[in-house]
Every structure is written in C-alpha cells, then in structure tokens.
Amino acid sequence: MTSNVTRRKALSGGLGMLALTLAGCSTRTTPVPTPTQPTVDANFLQNYGPRPQEEFPIPAVDPKVLAPAFRRQRVAYQTSEDPGTVVVDTGSYYLYLVEPSGTAMRYGVGLGRQGFEWSGRARIAWKRPWPTWTPPDEMIAREPELEQFSAKNGGMAPGLGNPLGSRALYIFQGNVDTLYRLHGTNQPASIGKAVSSGCVRLINQDVIDLFDRVRPGAAIVVT
Numbered sequence: 001m002t003s004n005v006t007r008r009k010a011l012s013g014g015l016g017m018l019a020l021t022l023a024g025c026s027t028r029t030t031p032v033p034t035p036t037q038p039t040v041d042a043n044f045l046q047n048y049g050p051r052p053q054e055e056f057p058i059p060a061v062d063p064k065v066l067a068p069a070f071r072r073q074r075v076a077y078q079t080s081e082d083p084g085t086v087v088v089d090t091g092s093y094y095l096y097l098v099e100p101s102g103t104a105m106r107y108g109v110g111l112g113r114q115g116f117e118w119s120g121r122a123r124i125a126w127k128r129p130w131p132t133w134t135p136p137d138e139m140i141a142r143e144p145e146l147e148q149f150s151a152k153n154g155g156m157a158p159g160l161g162n163p164l165g166s167r168a169l170y171i172f173q174g175n176v177d178t179l180y181r182l183h184g185t186n187q188p189a190s191i192g193k194a195v196s197s198g199c200v201r202l203i204n205q206d207v208i209d210l211f212d213r214v215r216p217g218a219a220i221v222v223t
C-alpha cells in the first residue's frame with residue numbers, strides 16, 4: 001500500500017515538473033516582434049539621394065534636416081511673368097521657375113542676412129558647373145583671411161567645400177555683374193534662413209535641377 005502511494009506521488013511530481021518544463025519552453029519560444037521599419041519616401045530619395053556620378057560626388061541629404069515645406073515640388077502658380085522666368089520670393093524663402101499653364105517648379109532657398117539683401121529685376125547671364133569661387137573685394141575687406149581666394153590668387157578651386165557648390169548661375173543687370181549668384185550649398189540646414197552674403201543658395205541637388213532647366217539670358221525677379 002505504501003509502495004503504491006509513493007509511486008503515485010512520484011508520478012504526480014514528475015508530471016508536474018514536466019508541465020513546468022513545457023511551460024518554461026513555451027515562454028522562451030514566444031516570437032519576438034519585428035521592429036517596424038520607417039517608411040522610405042521614394043520621391044525624396046529620387047530628388048535628394050547621392051549623386052556619385054558628379055565630378056565631386058554629392059552625398060544624400062538627411063530628410064530630418066530639410067523640412068518638407070522646402071523640398072522641390074511642382075506647384076500651382078499664377079503670375080504675369082513669362083515662362084522660364086525665375087522668381088525669388090524672399091518673404092517665403094522660395095524660388096519659382098515659371099512654367100506654362102499656371103504652374104512652377106518651386107525650390108526652398110537660403111537668402112542674404114540683414115544688410116546683405118538684394119532685390120530687383122535682372123537676367124541670368126551665364127551658368128557654370130562646379131565653379132571657382134572668388135570673394136568680392138568688400139568681403140575680403142571684412143574677412144582678410146579670404147585674401148588667399150582673391151582673383152589675383154586664382155580663387156577657390158571647385159569642390160564640395162566651395163561656397164558656390166555644384167552649380168552657379170550669374171546675375172547681371174544689363175552688362176553689369178551684380179556679384180550675386182544662384183548657387184549650391186552643402187549645408188541643407190541653411191535653407192529657409194537668412195545666412196548668406198546676399199546670394200540665393202539651394203541644396204546641391206536642387207541647384208543641379210534648376211541649372212538644367214534654366215536657359216542663359218532668362219529673366220530673374222527678386223522681390
């Protein structure tokens with residue numbers, strides 16, 4: 001009798017341990033949820049991805065740095081200006097390239113800080129890819145260390161560190177160089193701000209797009 005009771009207890013205890021073991025295995029094999037991957041904006045990647053084919057390869061733009069409001073896009077735009085005209089709206093930090101049928105390609109821009117603004121009507125005399133930068137005499141007077149890049153010293157060689165970036169469009173009034181430019185920048189955080197010495201800066205990817213669309217001699221209006 002005692003032997004039977006002992007066997008029953010042993011069997012009961014064994015089954016209990018087995019149940020605990022199975023329960024423990026069940027807990028350890030519970031699948032771990034896969035982290036949700038962030039959605040990739042294909043349009044952003046197309047417009048602001050890397051440009052390895054350029055003379056000086058351009059890195060991709062970090063989407064966290066460039067606000068959606070300042071990303072390149074085609075918008076409805078009513079104006080009396082002819083198609084092909086560049087309009088810079090300094091109040092909103094936008095540059096518009098006027099298109100037919102009431103649309104424009106819109107780009108976010110950085111502008112001249114207080115005391116260095118420029119406005120008026122002019123023309124884009126010529127365009128240069130990967131331009132040399134030559135600071136004007138007035139800038140050298142303010143920042144003597146820039147003398148090394150003066151015209152007599154040949155200017156600053158093209159490259160990602162050049163303030164004019166990947167492209168420059170030169171603004172003239174009549175036959176007079178205003179010394180203002182539409183140009184690229186590798187500082188996307190400066191878009192939507194007044195930070196330059198009067199020029200209109202665009203992200204390198206955007207100025208390449210604008211460069212390819214604008215013809216030499218096109219009118220430009222800076223309001």
